[in-house]
Amino acid sequence: MRIGYDLRDTYEKGSGIFATKTFTKGDRVMIGVIGRELKENHSHASQIAENKYILHAGLISKINHSCNPNCGIKVNDTEAHDIVARRTIEIDEEITFDYSMRNYEIKFFPKKCMCGSDNCRNKITGWKDLSNEKKNEYKGFAAPYLLELDKKRLKTAVLVK
Numbered sequence: 818m819r820i821g822y823d824l825r826d827t828y829e830k831g832s833g834i835f836a837t838k839t840f841t842k843g844d845r846v847m848i849g850v851i852g853r854e855l856k857e858n859h860s861h862a863s864q865i866a867e868n869k870y871i872l873h874a875g876l877i878s879k880i881n882h883s884c885n886p887n888c889g890i891k892v893n894d895t896e897a898h899d900i901v902a903r904r905t906i907e908i909d910e911e912i913t914f915d916y917s918m919r920n921y922e923i924k925f926f927p928k929k930c931m932c933g934s935d936n937c938r939n940k941i942t943g944w945k946d947l948s949n950e951k952k953n954e955y956k957g958f959a960a961p962y963l964l965e966l967d968k969k970r971l972k973t974a975v976l977v978k
C-alpha cells in the first residue's frame with residue numbers, strides 16, 4: 818500500500834500531516850506503532866490505558882488537533898492508535914483528529930485552539946470535558962478505555978452520593 822500522507826508546514830499551527838491520496842470513511846490513514854512508553858502524561862503523549870502513556874513512532878505525533886476532525890482513533894493489536902478516516906478526505910486536506918479521542922484529561926494546551934472549525938471548543942480539552950452529544954458523535958472513533966473510565970467515574974460518583 819502506498820503511504821497516503823506527508824509532513825508539511827501550515828501557516829498558523831507549525832507542521833501538520835496532509836493527505837497525498839483520497840481516503841474514504843473507515844480507511845486506515847496511518848498505522849500506529851508504539852515508539853516508547855512514558856512515565857507520565859505530556860503534550861505529545863498518547864494515553865493507551867488508565868495510567869499508561871506512550872509516544873507513537875513516526876509521524877502520528879505530528880497530527881494536529883481539530884474540534885471537527887476528519888479522523889479518529891482505533892486501537893490496534895499492539896495497543897497503539899491507528900488513525901482512521903471518519904469521512905472522505907481529499908488530497909491535500911490536513912489529517913486531524915480530536916485529542917480528546919485518546920486522552921481522558923488534557924492540561925497541556927493553555928493557549929486557544931487553532932483548529933478554526935465552526936464548532937471549535939476554543940480550548941483543547943480531554944474526553945472527560947466533552948458533552949454527551951460529542952461523545953456520541955465520536956462513538957467508534959475514540960479509545961475504548963475512555964468509555965471504561967467514564968463508567969468507573971460514574972460508579973464512584975454514585976457511591977460518593
Ligand SMILES: [Zn+2]
Nearest residue numbers: 884930932937
Ligand atoms: Zn478547535
